[in-house]
Amino acid sequence: MRFADRAAPALLITLTLFVFVLLYGPLMVPIVSSFFTVSHGAVDWSQPTTSAYVALTQNDSVLSALWTTLIVGAGAVVLSVALGTGLALYYASPNAKGRNFLQFIIFLPFLMPPIITGLALLIFFRQVEFERSLLTIIIGHTVFVLALVYRTILTRLQSLSGSLVEASYDLGASSWQTFRLVLLPNLSSAMVGAAILAFALSFDETMITLLVTGTQSTLPVRLWAMMRLGFTPDINALVALVLLFTTVLCLVAVRYLMPASAVAGSDDN
Amino acid sequence: MSERAAPAGPGALAPWLATIAAYVVPLGFVLTPMALFLVYSFFSVDHGSIVFSPTIANYVRFFTDPVFLPIFWRTCLLCFTVALLCVLFAFPVAYFLTTLRGRSRYMLLVLLLVPLLMSYVIKIYAVRSILGGNGMLNRALLATGLIDKPSMLFVFNLNAVLLTLTVLLIPFAVLPIFLSLERIPKALRHASADLGATNAQTFWRVTVPLSLPGTLSAMSFVFVLAIGDFLTPQLVGGQSGFTFGRIIYSQFGTAFNWPFGAALSVILAAVVILAIRLGGRLESKHGGAK
Numbered sequence A: 001m002r003f004a005d006r007a008a009p010a011l012l013i014t015l016t017l018f019v020f021v022l023l024y025g026p027l028m029v030p031i032v033s034s035f036f037t038v039s040h041g042a043v044d045w046s047q048p049t050t051s052a053y054v055a056l057t058q059n060d061s062v063l064s065a066l067w068t069t070l071i072v073g074a075g076a077v078v079l080s081v082a083l084g085t086g087l088a089l090y091y092a093s094p095n096a097k098g099r100n101f102l103q104f105i106i107f108l109p110f111l112m113p114p115i116i117t118g119l120a121l122l123i124f125f126r127q128v129e130f131e132r133s134l135l136t137i138i139i140g141h142t143v144f145v146l147a148l149v150y151r152t153i154l155t156r157l158q159s160l161s162g163s164l165v166e167a168s169y170d171l172g173a174s175s176w177q178t179f180r181l182v183l184l185p186n187l188s189s190a191m192v193g194a195a196i197l198a199f200a201l202s203f204d205e206t207m208i209t210l211l212v213t214g215t216q217s218t219l220p221v222r223l224w225a226m227m228r229l230g231f232t233p234d235i236n237a238l239v240a241l242v243l244l245f246t247t248v249l250c251l252v253a254v255r256y257l258m259p260a261s262a263v264a265g266s267d268d269n
Numbered sequence B: 001m002s003e004r005a006a007p008a009g010p011g012a013l014a015p016w017l018a019t020i021a022a023y024v025v026p027l028g029f030v031l032t033p034m035a036l037f038l039v040y041s042f043f044s045v046d047h048g049s050i051v052f053s054p055t056i057a058n059y060v061r062f063f064t065d066p067v068f069l070p071i072f073w074r075t076c077l078l079c080f081t082v083a084l085l086c087v088l089f090a091f092p093v094a095y096f097l098t099t100l101r102g103r104s105r106y107m108l109l110v111l112l113l114v115p116l117l118m119s120y121v122i123k124i125y126a127v128r129s130i131l132g133g134n135g136m137l138n139r140a141l142l143a144t145g146l147i148d149k150p151s152m153l154f155v156f157n158l159n160a161v162l163l164t165l166t167v168l169l170i171p172f173a174v175l176p177i178f179l180s181l182e183r184i185p186k187a188l189r190h191a192s193a194d195l196g197a198t199n200a201q202t203f204w205r206v207t208v209p210l211s212l213p214g215t216l217s218a219m220s221f222v223f224v225l226a227i228g229d230f231l232t233p234q235l236v237g238g239q240s241g242f243t244f245g246r247i248i249y250s251q252f253g254t255a256f257n258w259p260f261g262a263a264l265s266v267i268l269a270a271v272v273i274l275a276i277r278l279g280g281r282l283e284s285k286h287g288g289a290k
Helices: A002-035 A051-057 A060-092 A099-111 A114-127 A134-159 A162-170 A175-204 A207-212 A219-227 A233-257 A260-264 B013-040 B057-064 B068-099 B102-117 B120-131 B136-144 B158-183 B186-194 B199-228 B231-236 B244-252 B258-286
Strands: A036-039 A042-048 B044-046 B049-051
Touching: A002 A036, A002 A051, A002 A233, A002 B068, A002 B102, A002 B120, A002 B158, A051 A233, A060 A099, A060 A134, A060 A175, A060 A219, A060 B013, A099 A114, A099 A134, A099 B013, A114 A134, A114 A207, A114 B013, A114 B199, A114 B244, A114 B258, A134 A175, A134 A207, A134 B013, A162 A175, A175 A219, A175 A233, A175 B102, A207 A219, A219 A233, A219 B120, A219 B231, A233 B102, A233 B120, B013 B258, B044 B258, B057 B068, B057 B258, B068 B102, B068 B158, B068 B199, B068 B244, B068 B258, B102 B158, B120 B136, B120 B158, B120 B231, B158 B199, B158 B231, B186 B199, B199 B244, B199 B258, B231 B244, B244 B258
Parallel strands: none
Antiparallel strands: A036 A042, B044 B049
């Protein structure tokens, strides 16, 4: 047993390291290959080059896909944060009717596989004869990210003390003033964090987009189409840039959403 | 929050307007499409156009056709294996995290979760570049002399799908297990040690049983994510790696049979609901550490 007690931590560290290699190792391959020429499966280490990145700036289909992705992301963020805030306020209000049912519907697209959400929307758009376009992608993304945005904002709302709102009313504020001057400032960091998360999810969303898109393709859909044809240096460059961007995005979101206690280092073990 | 006094709305109309406003989008863009696709599963297709008269032919076809059921079971088994592998990897990692203190614990947790928000398609692409016939894995195996010619065991088949999904979904398993391990009061472990249990005994008879709810919900989580995926099998599965998700997707593309695709999705939804309930049900049965 003494031996086991000493061997166990070493085993745990080894396994954790292995999982980190599994998670991050594969991502290194496209990043490294984006800077070096690869021929016949062997990397030429002697000459680092940025030619792949230069080629990327001249690739119109990638640039237009990037533009589409940004528009869709912005649309989905605005819609989902506005809706999510409204729904969270409604859920927390005493007049809410059937709040658990409403919450269930909001969570549905997040619980169900994206393929189901995507094709349900596809059938819906066809049935109401709504032409598939940029707007259908935005609607699809909004419905998908709404659950997370709503939940994030509701959690913050419920952590606020009820006496804040009561004090506001006691001081003669209207409900609009209470919302704007008391609730909104308290919710804003949760809203920003939720917006960043929503953007990151939308930026990456592929399965719903593939189903509800018309002729436009977002960056992941474009990448998906390119990857099916094989490996090229400019895909690797694009992959490297997207990875860098999403990592920065995540770290920013974490700063906004992580509870202060966790950052300060709550220590209970 | 819910106990707070009602805002003095302008008249009795305001609450109703708020209710209507709150329900418009969830009902219009979530529930209606979901209901519609359920209805579609009872339609049929004739010469490329949809026949709007109710029939259960799609479901009969799924249960009688020799093609679909085997793929369905194979996919379920595949996703169950993925869930099992993910938990086997995630448990030691989550446990290791709980042994860390303060800031480093959360930094490491964030590092484990960051890949979740990284582009899914890119991760598949990255793993594929390692798995290929001429990929890193094969070349590493060749270099070590374990094999003398490139192995085709994990190139464009179900094994490749299995490995890729496992690598992609491990972070999803870490979080629920970590949360359930973190909730176990340290007093329980101290009590166990005071009563003379060794560390190993405490681990197997206190920690593992109490973390079971998190482990099970991690499994159902991974299973649900794996079974709904059609991108991974499409990109690394090749000709033989056909999965249920791919078949559904093909009904909306090449096969162009939307009602049949809808019926298959209803079956997928049923499996997903079952998996979620199983994960949650067992969780409530074991109670979890309070």
